[in-house]
Structure formats: C-alpha cells, structure tokens
Amino acid sequence: MKTGVNITFDGVLLVFIPRCFPSCVVVLGFSEKTNSSLFDTGGAALNHVTYFRPGTIDEAIGLLNEEDGIFSMAGGTDLVVQMRDGRKKPKAVLDLSSLDLGGVEKEKGGWRIGATTTMTELIEAVEASSIEELSIVAQAAGRLGGHQIRNRATIGGNICNASPAADSVCALMALETDAVALGKDGERRIPFKELFNGPGQTALHKGELLTAVLVKESMPPESARVVKDYFKLGGRSSLVCAIASVAAVTVIQEDNILSCSVAMGSVAPTPWKARFPEQMLVGRKLSREVISDAASAAAAEISPIDDVRASGS
Numbered sequence: 001m002k003t004g005v006n007i008t009f010d011g012v013l014l015v016f017i018p019r020c021f022p023s024c025v026v027v028l029g030f031s032e033k034t035n036s037s038l039f040d041t042g043g044a045a046l047n048h049v050t051y052f053r054p055g056t057i058d059e060a061i062g063l064l065n066e067e068d069g070i071f072s073m074a075g076g077t078d079l080v081v082q083m084r085d086g087r088k089k090p091k092a093v094l095d096l097s098s099l100d101l102g103g104v105e106k107e108k109g110g111w112r113i114g115a116t117t118t119m120t121e122l123i124e125a126v127e128a129s130s131i132e133e134l135s136i137v138a139q140a141a142g143r144l145g146g147h148q149i150r151n152r153a154t155i156g157g158n159i160c161n162a163s164p165a166a167d168s169v170c171a172l173m174a175l176e177t178d179a180v181a182l183g184k185d186g187e188r189r190i191p192f193k194e195l196f197n198g199p200g201q202t203a204l205h206k207g208e209l210l211t212a213v214l215v216k217e218s219m220p221p222e223s224a225r226v227v228k229d230y231f232k233l234g235g236r237s238s239l240v241c242a243i244a245s246v247a248a249v250t251v252i253q254e255d256n257i258l259s260c261s262v263a264m265g266s267v268a269p270t271p272w273k274a275r276f277p278e279q280m281l282v283g284r285k286l287s288r289e290v291i292s293d294a295a296s297a298a299a300a301e302i303s304p305i306d307d308v309r310a311s312g313s
C-alpha cells in the first residue's frame, strides 16, 4: 500500500529526517512573509508536494512509475534549492533515505558505490580501507561543499543533478565507471561516457533510479606507477562550485606514459573526457613540454561559458 504525506506551503519547505530515527519525519514550513530575507523563494510557491518515503526499492520503482511529476530526493542539497527558487516543481517527492542503497563494497572486477552514499561516508570508507583505486573520487568528494553539505550530499545526487561542475563526476569519469540504473524492466548499466546528455540531463529513463556506480579495477603492469590527481579551480579555496576542474589518472613506467585518462568539469555542457589530449600523451616520455602540449590541445577543444563565476575566454 502506498502512503504519502500531502504538504501545502506558500513558502520554503524543509524536510528534516534525523538519521538515528529513520521513521521520524519533521516537516517545517517557513512563511515567505516572515522569512523572506533568509529564504528568498523568488516568488515561487511550493504547493501540494506529496512526500513519499518507501521502505523497499521495489516500492520506490513502483511509485516512480505510477506518480505523475515525482522526483527522487537523496540528500536534497540540489533538489530543495531548485524547488525553492522554482527551477523544479515536483508534484511529489520520493525520499530515498530509507532504501538500502548506501555503502562502498568490493565486488568482482571493481568497486560498487551505492547511490545514497554521502560524500562523508565515501571519504571515510576509502580512508578506512585504504582503497587506492577510489582515492581520486574521495579527493574530489572532499572538495565538494563544506562539512554540512558533504554529510548530506550523495554520490547519486551529484551524478543525477548532471551539473558539468559536479566534483565527484569528474573524478569518476577519469576512472572506468558504469552507472547502474534500475527501472520497472530491470537493471541496466550505462557507461559514464554515455550518461550525460546536457546540463541537468542524464540518460536515465523516466521511472528509473540510479542505484550505484561501478568503478572497474585497473590492472597496470607491476613495475608501473599510477598517478591520480583532482584539481579544482574555484573563486576561493572551499565552498564553491568549480570554475574549472580536472581529474587525471596516468600510468607511468620509467617515465613513459603508458596510459592516461583525463576528465574536465565546467568546460562544456556536460562533464568532458579529453580524448585527443589523452592520445597525445600516450607513448610519450613524461616532460613539461609534453604536458604543456596536451594542455594546449585541451584548451583548444573546450567551450566554457561566461557566467557569474568566470568568463569563458
């Protein structure tokens, strides 16, 4: 039996679900009139939002396919902001917090990161088990927002929000990653390079849920070094969206570049894989000149926009 809570507000909606009491839901409504300076809704009203918190994945998929205008919500750090300023107007919200979709696990051939794993949980799991393969994802997750945001923001939300600036996405794209989507017809895997269609648009079908990402294990030769790094350029050192970001995974043997994978954020409508610059690096001896050539090739291919954070040229 499906149950939902009908909520009607003229102002800002805050849904607070304490992690220690998963069945406890506290819904706070702030009248625009009394809190307009703190929560400026830009005139947008949040009316008649039906709130669902399913206990099983089957129930969640059922609701996603039955309910009109329903949006999944994980940490809500994008969705609630977008509802507040009127960019998204769900008729219903499907809270994923009670589903068993979190955690980082080793599986055959790689690592599985559950969609509702928060950035903090991801960083802690990678540190606790010294998961070298995922260190670049943890590094990128550590650059996302501040502590409070990282405690709520999930990897699935960062991916499905499909911002070209999404920190964890850039790092996952530099690794070999598949997204796992579940819908009423079952599960399918989507390679990361096919996942993003444009700003805010993914290849997930209507009624599908992202359940996990799978990061494939790489098998570099034993004598090779794997160098991974994530660099984020922001207007300040933390709590800021990327003006540009780069994630690079390079396999080097005796100063020869055996393979190189480079992904960039905030330089195109979707997170961007730098295929031509990668090809320029492979087989070359590592030097400043070689890196500089590849960087120039990348700069020639990207199309950053002018926005509040920076000019594109």
Ligand SMILES: Cc1cc2nc3c(=O)[nH]c(=O)nc-3n(C[C@H](O)[C@H](O)[C@H](O)COP(=O)(O)OP(=O)(O)OC[C@H]3O[C@@H](n4cnc5c(N)ncnc54)[C@H](O)[C@@H]3O)c2cc1C
Pocket (backbone or CB within 6 Å): 071, 072, 073, 074, 075, 076, 077, 078, 079, 080, 081, 096, 115, 116, 143, 144, 145, 146, 149, 152, 153, 154, 155, 156, 157, 158, 159, 160, 161, 165, 166, 167, 168, 208, 209, 210, 211, 239, 240, 241, 242
């Ligand atoms: C103050 C602040 C600072 C921020 N700083 C950064 C930053 O530095 N870098 C950065 O990348 N982002 C940043 N963000 C954006 C946001 O925190 C991240 O994108 C976050 O990872 C979103 O995760 P969430 O769980 O909160 O997603 P939600 O808001 O719950 O969802 C985001 C979108 O994904 C969909 N969705 C969520 N989970 C699933 C799923 N499993 N399957 C299908 N669809 C799903 C939702 O329907 C929604 O459209 C910031 C946000 C705030 C408010």
